[in-house]
Amino acid sequence: MPSKGCRILEDLNVIVQRGDYLKSCRVKAGRNYTFGKKGEGQFTINIDGAIGCVYGSSFKMERVANRLFHIKVLENNVASSGIVTAGGEDNRNLCDDGSSQKLTPEEISRLKSSGLTGKEVVQTITENSMTFKEKTVYSQEKYVNKKQKKYDEIITIHRPSIRLLSTMYYLQDPLKISNLRIDSLSQLLCLANVQSGGRFVVFESGTSGLVAAAMLHRMGSSGHLVYVYHGNHPHRDAIDLMNFTTSELEVLSFISYTKLCEQEGHSMLTNGMERPSTTDETGALSSTNEMVFDSEQPVEEDTSLNENSEVNEKESADCQKPTKSRIFVRKQADDVLVSSSILRDGVEGLIVACRLHPVNITVRLLQFLKPGHSFVVFSPYKEPLMELYFELKSLNCTNLRLSENWLRHYQVLPQRTHPEVNMSGGGGYLLYGIKISKET
Amino acid sequence: MPSKGCRILEDLNVIVQRGDYLKSCRVKAGRNYTFGKKGEGQFTINIDGAIGCVYGSSFKMERVANRLFHIKVLENNVASSGIVTAGGEDNRNLCDDGSSQKLTPEEISRLKSSGLTGKEVVQTITENSMTFKEKTVYSQEKYVNKKQKKYDEIITIHRPSIRLLSTMYYLQDPLKISNLRIDSLSQLLCLANVQSGGRFVVFESGTSGLVAAAMLHRMGSSGHLVYVYHGNHPHRDAIDLMNFTTSELEVLSFISYTKLCEQEGHSMLTNGMERPSTTDETGALSSTNEMVFDSEQPVEEDTSLNENSEVNEKESADCQKPTKSRIFVRKQADDVLVSSSILRDGVEGLIVACRLHPVNITVRLLQFLKPGHSFVVFSPYKEPLMELYFELKSLNCTNLRLSENWLRHYQVLPQRTHPEVNMSGGGGYLLYGIKISKET
Amino acid sequence: MSFSRCKRLIEIGDTVILYISVTNIYALEVKPTVLNRHGKEIENVFQTRYGCLKITDLIGKEFGSKITLPKGWVHVLYPTPELWTITLPHRTQILYTPDIAMVITQLEIGPGSIVCEAGTGSGSLSHALLRAVGPTGKLHTCDFHKERVQVALDEFTRHGFSDRVTVSHRDVCVDGLGIDGEADAVFLDLPKPWEALPHAVISIKAEGGRICSFSPCIEQVCRTCETMAALGMKEITTLECLAREFHVKYITVPIIPDSSDAAEELKPDYNTETQAKKMKLDIKTSDSEDTNSEDTKVKEIVPSTSKASRKCSESKFMSAISNLKMPGHTGYLTFATVPPGLKRTC
Amino acid sequence: MSFSRCKRLIEIGDTVILYISVTNIYALEVKPTVLNRHGKEIENVFQTRYGCLKITDLIGKEFGSKITLPKGWVHVLYPTPELWTITLPHRTQILYTPDIAMVITQLEIGPGSIVCEAGTGSGSLSHALLRAVGPTGKLHTCDFHKERVQVALDEFTRHGFSDRVTVSHRDVCVDGLGIDGEADAVFLDLPKPWEALPHAVISIKAEGGRICSFSPCIEQVCRTCETMAALGMKEITTLECLAREFHVKYITVPIIPDSSDAAEELKPDYNTETQAKKMKLDIKTSDSEDTNSEDTKVKEIVPSTSKASRKCSESKFMSAISNLKMPGHTGYLTFATVPPGLKRTC
Known part of the structure; x- marks a missing residue:
């Protein structure tokens, strides 16, 4: 990866990780951020202590008020050991009748607000568990890990990456990204042969801009990516979180699907292989679309998806909503011109990722793909892709394949290795193939 | 399991196992049986040596002619070790250009026909492999196991069981049993609450009678099972292979789906809950159906499926096709009467397993199921079950669930444990639920 | 009560399965009274989201029948090892x-x-x-x-x-x-x-x-x-x-218009948020689905071809959607x- | 030749992908001649089931185009790391x-x-x-x-x-x-x-x-x-x-008649054997399927509603069938x- 500067600085987006929990935020000195699910899992931190630190650093949360923490960089992370001692041989004498914990829920709650560290809280809880000492070492460790995770006071601040964003969205709500799990996303990119210097087109909707963001990342600052969107404006949440530079964003141009259909009528896009021009109007490019690509005016509507997340940032008085600042490299009208020109000359890869019915979209965009090159379509449902399969069979396509992925995570611990007890049952479906020339 | 006699005797069916290969046969003294796929995997044995031995005994194959073996009971089976010696550290010096085996395929073939034991053949082959000694111990063992399996001269003779029959059919050709894999079969039996003393109905087609056989096994000699079949005769291959006693078979009665529909018109089957009688004919029960249930006349047509297996028994001159002897406990007309009577009084479980469209069959048979009880439908395709799902939703059914199984086998070896490299991608789909009373 | 012998009517001492919804299923023993925490014998009442069920009301009912409660109904099923x-x-x-x-x-x-x-x-x-x-x-x-x-x-x-x-x-x-x-x-x-x-x-x-x-x-x-x-x-x-379980349902996905004059059909409220919410209903497992609403849903899912052909902007199909969270x-x-x-x- | 730079026409030295069927795909280097086993330079010819392909015939062809061979055709594709x-x-x-x-x-x-x-x-x-x-x-x-x-x-x-x-x-x-x-x-x-x-x-x-x-x-x-x-x-x-790959196809399953007079429609040849064979075509992966027959199949699979309604004895539906043998x-x-x-x- 190009070394863009490896320090956490103001106005950059970062990913905050605490245990399994991931959340993005934009660094602003003096600001407090609320993380976690509403209720006792929620916490507010001031991340001033991270400014200037290297990405990937871990920090200890230090309580400064009831639920407000400051963070202090950790030199060496400490493993969570020292609580598990000699346990019972097995659980034969264990009688789990719900009364084994001497502390009441209220007492535990008070304990957590008392300023003790996570480790101390866990220690107190286990000391008060009558059954803890009778549990097997195995059960004890399981118990401690569960508790410790809950009260863990270490956070790590990461540079946003497609890996982290993809994981974050899927954990927060798979529907934010139409079930596009990291394995499906990864295959989209490979199967469409996305690379630096290439020319690509993506149709993306309902996936928070994650596909375009991932394509941009794989392209560096070289090549062309046309993002065809549906509705009033493109979804670009993930693009904005990636801290792309202007030169990286110059690769990207937007065009709405409606405009694309119009343009095609205007013959601007026909590249000789497809139907000839029949109309003559070419002007008034930016008149029908409401969207204003202007770096001074953040597109507020687009943040709506993000605001739906589990975190209710308004609840915490001292936590303000960070204003987004987006980089727009050209005006909308110019974007349409750039996009049209790239499509007219043909692209080397096509990706469609949406919950919308993919048949007409794919068939239309396929005309811009150069023969011999690959396309990939993602859908959270199998049935529309089956329909598309038959549609494409009768067009000029070859090596058509429909697939689904299994992704299984493992717990790897000494003598306790097994697949995770829960797995994701739905990561979406892929239909991919290669365009071939029309008969000559 | 009831101890039916634990010795291999004439006129009983047995399952012969050699490595992963399974094949059923009927024991006849003096007869030779050809097993294995055509070509070099094929072998002919005389199993007289097994008569009187305990089921589950292993035997050594002893060559008496070119491809004919006699078998001799083994007191203690020998593990296949002694070939793997000190190997290369890794495969860095291994150059696999296809020329590493000094023996020509012809020589190897001659070797195998020379009367050497499997172990000796493997030994000779490995000695002549220039790369064998340079392989890692891991690769060596893999190689030896592969070779040894191929030339292994040990067979085991088992009592037929649903486990072995199910595995055998699926290995021979999953289509013999419409992809009904052992996990799906097992769930059919559990989900329909099949048990001794119960009253059940099964519609089965294209699954070699495996479902009815499995139900009979779970019922012992107590209860009633109505087997509704489609076409000229029921598929009962698996039933015949299970060596059921007459008392076990008395539980079972057959009726054709066509006859069932007729009977229903004749009001014989309506049990009060369903449409009232409208016609009056009740006679001529056995006139319309060609099938003759007669213990003297084996139903030859039904064996056709079995004859399609990989083994071409006619090829081998000294191997005669064993004549099947079937037990028929009553005449066809009586079977229809018994079946009608059982259905009229209601059953406590319903299973439908076929590749046919399941909607009309299931809806029709559901009327015989007592309210509060379970039904399960198996299909190799998901789509007909989705249709059935909606159909049943609008009828009196609850707790409807559609599911599919994953079945994964593991290689468990010291330091070399992993899931098998290939797995079955299709074990079929199950739709199950519970019938509830009509509104009163 | 026996799991292994079938009977038609519920009696005292039987274990029965109370089916409230796909994720709310309970096994109950038919006992007219229970001891409360003070050791006093009280009437045996089971609380459901549809109101109280007096256990004595089950006696004499048929297995497989519907039991009406103040705010809905439940089913009473025969016990099996699977349930x-x-x-x-x-x-x-x-x-x-x-x-x-x-x-x-x-x-x-x-x-x-x-x-x-x-x-x-x-x-x-x-x-x-x-x-x-x-x-x-x-x-x-x-x-x-x-x-x-x-x-x-x-x-x-x-x-x-x-x-x-x-x-x-x-x-x-x-x-x-x-x-x-x-x-x-x-x-x-x-x-x-x-x-x-x-x-x-x-x-x-x-x-x-x-x-x-x-x-x-x-x-x-x-x-x-x-x-x-x-x-x-x-x-x-x-x-x-x-086992991988599926939710069978009719899914509707929008077909976006291809002709440029159809662009005006895009109303400003047709935004991603409502779309995402709609989808949530589709993909997420309907854990809270209950018998009562299940029945009403059946009416909804009949394909309304007239509507589809009128707008020509959505596609409806049957789909079996695997639970997002399944046993791993x-x-x-x-x-x-x-x-x-x-x-x-x- | 570069995997990373796109071009339109095939030149000497390029690596190209020859697509014969879903399971018959080859990478070829475009070299007019090769050495035979005696070290002699001979014309580079690639054998396919549709006949010989002279490698020099590829030069100047467009990526993505169809190459006609004596007994059929193949496609020549741009190389990607995946292919x-x-x-x-x-x-x-x-x-x-x-x-x-x-x-x-x-x-x-x-x-x-x-x-x-x-x-x-x-x-x-x-x-x-x-x-x-x-x-x-x-x-x-x-x-x-x-x-x-x-x-x-x-x-x-x-x-x-x-x-x-x-x-x-x-x-x-x-x-x-x-x-x-x-x-x-x-x-x-x-x-x-x-x-x-x-x-x-x-x-x-x-x-x-x-x-x-x-x-x-x-x-x-x-x-x-x-x-x-x-x-x-x-x-x-x-x-x-x-990855679990599916075969997408139209499947036809028989609907057995419910009315007793329909029983006569059961001809003796409608037996399990032909049924099992038919099914083999459906469920088994069509490994031998090639580009040429794939195209002809498209015509076959158009649902023939007229036939279905006439006999009323089969149901045709689209299905995505998982390979019986998949990577485990x-x-x-x-x-x-x-x-x-x-x-x-x-």
């Missing part, structure tokens, strides 16, 4: 139906079989084993946890299985299974199954039998397989069974055959 | 696209990245890594097998990647990766990855980076994870990726983060 498995009180981790079904087939259990089980746990597998061995068979189940042994025995008795079960309190790794050369099959669900394997062999009939060990961790499996091979067992196989692992099942005449050492 | 993966000459076990795709995302590789790979093997993953690092990045790949190193280097050069690759012959467990504090990511596919892990840490930049280890056996994974944790790596995750395991992928400033010890 018991999803409703039983968890005293331990339990086995579920895909594994249970496989165990019974692989162990070749049928009426008359003699089976040993260690440990009893919450009795989830035990019920299926008891059904399988039938009235002529026997299940010898044991657990090292004394309290669980008593609770299990009471449960089996209430469920009508007392004729075919023994429950004993023992540590099989030390004391063995208490059965010598009698069993057709042995099932082990123990932290260290390899310690119990020599005892398992002793319990098996001289003519041979089948053994299964269930373990969640692969290290346990490795050690088990090694011991099985060392003891001379055959056909050693390890496998994993996972229960345990590994290892099966083996004890061949006839295997030398028994312990 | 290379399914056509390359196997010198070792290789990684396939589902794993490769996951590795690249999880290692966060993009243009400009510096990546180490051990071992090179057959170069399946290498091609995808070379595409990902782009012209501004670098792949340092090494293998302990001397011959493979040379073959791989030749291949990378022919494929236009010589600007961004180094291939070296070394045993990384002993000699390390030969890179010190420069790499963004390290990929290990070694029998004993734990021995190479301390070297991997040394090769990673001071500001941190990502590591992946691929192992087929769980015991290797256990030891790797243990070593990773001991070395202070973070975010240690083990996962498994499996490739290997476990273990990922970890080397945090910034991690102490390097070796």
